[in-house]
Amino acid sequence: MSLLRRGVERWQGGHPWIYRADLNGDPGLPGGEVVRVTDTRGWFLGKAFYSKHSKISLRWLSFDDVAVDADFFRERLLAADRLRQLALPGEKTYRLVHGEADGLPGLVVDRYGDFLSVQFLVPAMEQRKALIADLLQAQFNPRGIINRSDVGVRNLEGLTPEKGVLRGEHPGPVAFDEGLVKMRADLLEGQKTGAFLDQRENHVMAAHYAHGEALDCFSYVGGFALQLATRARHVTAIEISEAASAQLRENAAANKLNNLDxxxxxxxxxxxxxxxxxxxxxxxxxxxxxxxxxxxxxPAAVRGYKEINLRALQLLRPGGILITASCTYHVDEQAFEDMLASAAADARRRVQIIERRGAGRDHPVLLNLRETRYLKCFVLRVL
Known part of the structure; x- marks a missing residue:
């Protein structure tokens, strides 16, 4: 499959995605194949997954002419786990595979102790679902593998969202630790793959800054609220979902945190x-x-972020801490910081930046793929 000049420049510049408009013609393939990538002269550039329906036609696999077989995927999975063992030694709950950032485009694998929760997001990975499940079973010996491919992005790839038990048993809600707090995740019905693992390190960080009267908005099942309650005098958690609110109350009770409403x-x-x-x-x-x-x-997103951050800054006492996050990729870190500066000016508050954070170490960012740097988390202090 050959690329036009713009596609070649993009490939050689290190970006792992090639768009349909940068292909040299329609290859006439059904999608899901591993293809050899060349320039218009036929010079070899590497190998990639091909998608027929997506605007992203090619996803990088290798610059070398290697066999993309079971051994290829086995080694990529092992390499991904080696990073987690290095970065998070002894941890039992983490993202094991972060798609392109681990050289496995269209694959997400989260570990919750003895269970794995998996997403297959592109046709090539969907077609290799059984192979990936077999490799995961052989390498990590989980009690169960849950398929959480019930995400809208599959529609863009010509795939139907789906979920269910792929291997082994369904665990029901699983317990895991975040700092001093015990959490529970429903791997089949919870959001994402069961929990927001990208925020785990930020959850624990929040306890360090928590004091006095605390407020947690968009609480879901309490990732931040429970951490705040270990240090703050009192926590008010705001959550619009009745079901998530009920789970949050159960989590607070299980942790014997009586200072959380x-x-x-x-x-x-x-x-x-x-x-x-x-x-x-x-x-x-x-x-x-x-x-x-x-x-x-x-534009609407920035207005929404500014409104809630402006209100929060107005509500903080002098010396108060605001921990504010955005998982919107399309609003990058500079735009988010600019919005915060505008909100501080309108609130007539002087504000210090204490920390700039992102997703945890189990969510590596791939250089040249800004899409993997989607999560922003600022720790601010009002003077």
Missing amino acids: VVVANAFDFLRDAVDEGKRFDTIVLDPPSFAKNKDAI
Whole structure:
């Protein structure tokens, strides 16, 4: 499969994706193949997965003319696990495979102790689902492998979202530790692959800064709220979902955290009303869902982020801490910081940046693929 000049430059520049417009003609393949990539002169450039329906036609596998077989995938899986053992020694819950960042495009594998939760996101990985499951079973001997490929991105690849037990048994909710807190994840019904593992290190960090009266918005099942409750005098957790609120209360009870109240409410409304009522807090966490799924939604996303951060800054006492996050890739770190600066100016508050953070060490960022650097997390202090 040959590339036009722009595609060649993109490939040689290190970006692992080639778009349909950069192909030298339609290859006429059904999709899911491993293809040899060349320039228009036929010079070999590497190997890639091919997708027929996606705008991303090619996903890099190798610069070398290697066999992409069971041994190839086995070694990539082992290499991914070696990184986690180095970065997080002794940890039993982590992202084992982070797609392109681990040289395995379209594959996500999360480990929750004796169970693995997996997403197959492109046709090439979907067609190799049984092979990947066999390799995971042989290498890590899990009690069960759960297929959580129930994500909308599969529709863009011509695939149907699906979920179920791929190997072994279904565990029901599984328990795992985050710092001093015990969490539970439903691998079949919970969000993402069961939990938000990309925020785990930030959850634990939040306990370090927590003090006084704390507020956690968009709480889900309490990743941040429970950590705040280990240090703060009192925590108010805001969550719009009744089901998630019920799980949050159960998690608080299981951790014997009696200083946490859950309010079922829209976080935007709660923040606005709290400002109007003159409430004050010492620690606030904002961890909303993504506000922009595409570039067209960026202006509305920035307005949404500014509104909640402006309200939070208005609610903080002097010396208060704001931990604010965004998982919206289309709003990059500089745009997010610019939004925070604008919110601080409008709130008439002087604000220090204490930390700039991202996803945990089990979510490596691939140089030249900014899409893998999607999570931003700032720790701010109001003067």
